[in-house]
């Protein structure tokens with residue numbers, strides 16, 4: 204049998220900003236076709252994990268492999284939805300321009316965008332119901348619409364592994380349902396999705412697997428095994444755990460107390 | 468001080484005579500102004516879109532020590548040496564700003580302030596120690612001498628006289644900027660808009676940033692002797708923000724640079740003829756006036772289009788596409 208490397212393999216990953224550790228010793232293997240929710244309190248390092256996987260942030264130790272390769276070699280197989288606040292929405296580009304950026308990985312740095320690229324971009328906008336807005340400047344969109352533009356751009360990347368940082372932030376219920384359907388559809392087609400999510404109550408129905416994160420990997424596995432009071436308590440549970448002591452030392456106690464409440 | 472601020476306006480002496488009796492020098496000054504605005508406007512669009520307008524200001528000031536050191540080493544106003552000195556100073560400025568911002572608690576705007584004032588001061592010190600008696604006077608560095616450009620030595624290439632050297636250099640830099648933007652358009656676009664996506668596409672984000680800063684430094688140094696380091700900042704920022712009241716996409720903003728440059732250059736030249744004042748100053752005043760016009764009447768976010776009383780016609784047509792339904 205031929206060994207097929209998993210979409211994502213992380214080994215003993217440690218990341219810090221200015222010597223302040225944010226993630227330590229994360230070890231995880233995500234299998235193909237998984238729909239994984241990443242949950243944890245604010246400042247748990249969820250965005251940092253995504254950014255490290257993508258090579259945006261350099262780790263201090265450990266490694267990440269994507270389909271068995273270092274990130275650089277697997278660039279075109281990864282689609283990315285950043286946190287909405289991470290870009291400047293006054294930037295002079297239209298909705299279509301943004302979605303076309305998702306095609307650049309395929310088009311190469313110099314080749315012009317082809318008719319096919321435009322058609323794919325247009326179809327992706329259709330899938331998130333944003334086709335009628337394709338000529339709008341991105342700043343004239345509502346928060347939920349902006350989120351859907353990002354989603355369309357990720358779809359246009361036609362990747363095998365998707366990394367999404369809070370795609371549900373600031374969207375209304377209808378959009379949320381539409382996005383969930385989209386995620387399920389991608390999963391059916393054998394894609395792997397890793398989605399940072401904030402709302403624990405809906406995480407249970409949206410995802411198949413859960414990654415509980417709070418500076419360390421608390422747990423990773425099937426929903427039934429990970430969505431337990433014990434593990435959730437360990438992830439969010441304030442000062443009762445050993446974790447929070449470490450967190451308290453690193454991040455300052457007051458910050459942790461304010462932000463450490465689970466939304467249940 | 469002269470008696471009246473506004474001399475009597477005489478159409479003939481302001482608009483006709485300069486072209487009639489002194490065509491060559493008029494043409495050269497206007498062309499120089501056009502090249503300056505063109506080069507600065509093209510690079511400036513990316514500077515503004517990346518919210519680096521202050522960094523542009525910082526680089527323009529910290530070129531002083533770069534130029535001064537180049538001057539000390541070569542003891543002449545050799546252009547290649549000055550360009551290299553300026554490029555080094557430009558990169559040093561950005562590296563220092565980022566270093567201070569990343570490795571300390573100092574906020575980016577404060578880091579910019581620290582770096583450029585220090586470098587500028589180093590330039591002032593160098594000039595006052597070693598270059599006191601040579602011609603690199605502060606007024607020229609600060610405000611430029613675009614009116615004197617026609618008097619500079621000619622650029623001779625293969626026996627053909629291509630006009631004064633500063634114009635040839637500025638034209639070459641403008642052409643270089645335009646070519647760079649055309650060739651690296653996508654990389655510039657994506658790294659400016661979303662560095663995360665750019666990295667995820669394997670684009671060289673940091674290299675692009677420093678490349679842009681080098682191009683910015685070269686543009687500023689080629690432009691500074693015409694308009695000075697202070698006014699050059701205006702030329703970086705005005706075209707982008709003025710066109711922004713008319714267009715919402717980067718390519719359109721970039722194309723808007725050419726007509727605006729022509730307007731700044733011609734408008735500034737004739738305003739200066741009328742008021743008998745600094746041409747570079749008059750160019751910036753023209754740019755400022757055009758900005759105000761755009762701010763009032765521009766269809767994208769201009770005040771008139773925003774105000775309810777006058778704007779109902781325009782908003783009525785806009786509202787047709789506004790309602791959104793999510794499926």
Ligand SMILES: Nc1ncnc2c1ncn2[C@@H]1O[C@H](COP(=O)(O)OP(=O)(O)OP(=O)(O)O)[C@@H](O)[C@H]1O
Nearest residue numbers: 220221225243244245246247248249250251252454
């Ligand atoms: N660029 C940065 N420089 C320094 N520290 C940072 C930086 N980005 C994040 N941090 C710190 O790293 C920690 C983890 O941040 P991260 O953004 O990964 O959290 P998160 O889990 O995504 O939080 P949220 O739920 O608020 O999005 C936080 O304590 C944060 O203060």
Ligand SMILES: [Mg+2]
Nearest residue numbers: 249250286368
């Ligand atoms: Mg986050």
